[in-house]
Amino acid sequence: MPVEPLSRPRIVAAAIDLIEREGADAISMRRIAADLGVGVMSLYNHVPNKATLLDAVAETVLSGIEFTDDPDADWTDRVRMQARAFRQIAHHYPRCTMVVVSRQLQSPAGMLPVERALATLRSVGFDGEEAVRILRMFIAYIVGSLLREVGVTPTFAPVHHSQVDIEKVDPVLFPETRSLAVELGACDHEAEFEFGMELLIQAIAGRLAGRGR
Amino acid sequence: MPVEPLSRPRIVAAAIDLIEREGADAISMRRIAADLGVGVMSLYNHVPNKATLLDAVAETVLSGIEFTDDPDADWTDRVRMQARAFRQIAHHYPRCTMVVVSRQLQSPAGMLPVERALATLRSVGFDGEEAVRILRMFIAYIVGSLLREVGVTPTFAPVHHSQVDIEKVDPVLFPETRSLAVELGACDHEAEFEFGMELLIQAIAGRLAGRGR
DNA sequence: GCGTGGCACGTACGGTGTACGTCCGTCAAT
DNA sequence: ATTGACGGACGTACACCGTACGTGCCACGC
Known part of the structure; x- marks a missing residue:
């Protein structure tokens, strides 16, 4: 069965998919290659390096507007x-x-x-x-x-919706922050x-x- | 001679210095340790990990306002x-x-x-x-x-002050961009x-x- | 004198980006 | 039909990364 041949768009798509699934930090050439069922170095036949791959990701996302x-x-x-x-x-x-x-x-x-x-x-x-x-x-x-x-939502961490623990802020040093804690939290x-x-x-x-x- | 003992503020200062000199990408625990003339793992006696070190960098920079x-x-x-x-x-x-x-x-x-x-x-x-x-x-x-x-100025690269090569933009597809090239460049x-x-x-x-x- | 705890450090492991060489399938020219 | 070139997939290797873990030193309280 002739698997779809490797190509720049397929690599970019896999990268975007990986970022959305596991976050921007999880991205690596090895992971992308693994997701595509392909050797790492094969990617370099279509993309000069990781930086320009990320540029391509940005461009693709932007062109989806x-x-x-x-x-x-x-x-x-x-x-x-x-x-x-x-x-x-x-x-x-x-x-x-x-x-x-x-x-x-x-x-x-x-x-x-x-x-x-x-x-x-x-x-x-x-x-x-x-x-x-x-x-x-x-x-x-x-x-x-x-x-x-x-x-x-850097890693879709536990809700953590209030940026700051209300109890922790000193009411004399930060009176406004304290009194507006609920507005600042939501x-x-x-x-x-x-x-x-x-x-x-x-x-x-x-x-x-x-x-x- | 008793060199200044290692401390969290000294580590953070070295990190900021390194970032300013060589860019955010160049930062690594090994480089910081080397700059301080110290073993890599010594840093971990004062800083739990790289992420919180960068948090400390951000906090220090911010508190300099x-x-x-x-x-x-x-x-x-x-x-x-x-x-x-x-x-x-x-x-x-x-x-x-x-x-x-x-x-x-x-x-x-x-x-x-x-x-x-x-x-x-x-x-x-x-x-x-x-x-x-x-x-x-x-x-x-x-x-x-x-x-x-x-x-x-991501890496203080060669001036490159115009984001886009004026000659390259198609005047029919991008008439405004083309006619405002000089304003967009500066x-x-x-x-x-x-x-x-x-x-x-x-x-x-x-x-x-x-x-x- | 003797634990004891903090701190500097070395080693080691699993990960990263990518330079380089090798192999193989396809196609053009002979 | 044979040969040659070539592009793409791949494995290996290197330098570097963050950091877990163990070791040794030294200053201290008892």
Whole structure:
């Protein structure tokens, strides 16, 4: 039986699968090869080294983003949709998120979202420099949010939902932290993300209005 | 001559030093021990394992933040100062930044900035829930910004200041990216950070005003 | 004097990424 | 049909990693 021949996409897929099953730390060339039922060194016929394999993982994950842009919609809705699409990767590939954000890559997969966002911002009336700045700000916010989301479940450890043991914090040194312990302990990532995003949209909308005068 | 006895702070300092000199990837218990002129296993008398050593690194770096809070200043200035203080770590310890943000820790070092920020926000009039949300948004933005700043110099590689080879991008597929290549290539991190921060402050100021009516 | 406990250290084991050489199946040119 | 080249799968080997474990030293309380 001719098993599917080894190929770069198959290797990348196996890597993603392994990361999602056992976490980013568990990944190794030997484990990937074993999962594929193949010798370790065979991988190197298709991938130059581990680092570029991880780059390929990031690129593949990123290219899985589904952008459904409606040019007729309100521009704020278009921004919302694009930001949410980006965040979706954290749900589809939670364990891969750290790999993606910790590795800046220069490829069409990373450029397409950029192109879409710039087009949207420019169509609203922002000039080039502003569009780039606003985009960078959005990306920083989204990346930071994703890091928080995945950071809270590094290994899907026992729930441990409160970051800090309430009893342990000194009420005189940290009065606010103490009194807000319950709010700090719980975190509805979805709501949190939407809250910040709305604030950002509102801020750039204000900037747009102030610019029109 | 009685060389300074081995101790946890000395080990942590050596680790930070090593990371700053050779990058986060170069760190290993053997290298740290060698730098200290000491056997590898001696480290384990003061540190249970590598993971908690890195936690200690993060905590030490974080506790180096200098907060100079002026309770009489305008609250927007106080927020500005706290955000900038946080970002300072990326300048003092550029190579350590990734270690810090990729590791959520629960310790006074991580809690003090939180306490300060919450106190500031509450003093302005935000209720607990809002203060936590706003703080989380700010942290997400700052962390994302720091990641961008350190990501651009992963190994202090040859300048390589333009993320993408302008010639390589297809002008029909990526018209905006192409026409904004120069803006995308250059990035004044300081200005970029300030821009986003001002937008955020403006946004929450607007929220505060709207809340007062 | 004599335990005793902390600390530095060496050795060893199982893991990692990957350089290198070898083997074999396929295909082109003779 | 024979030969030659070549690409891909694979095994071996090396340097390095984190760390469990045992050994020896030295300063201390009794």
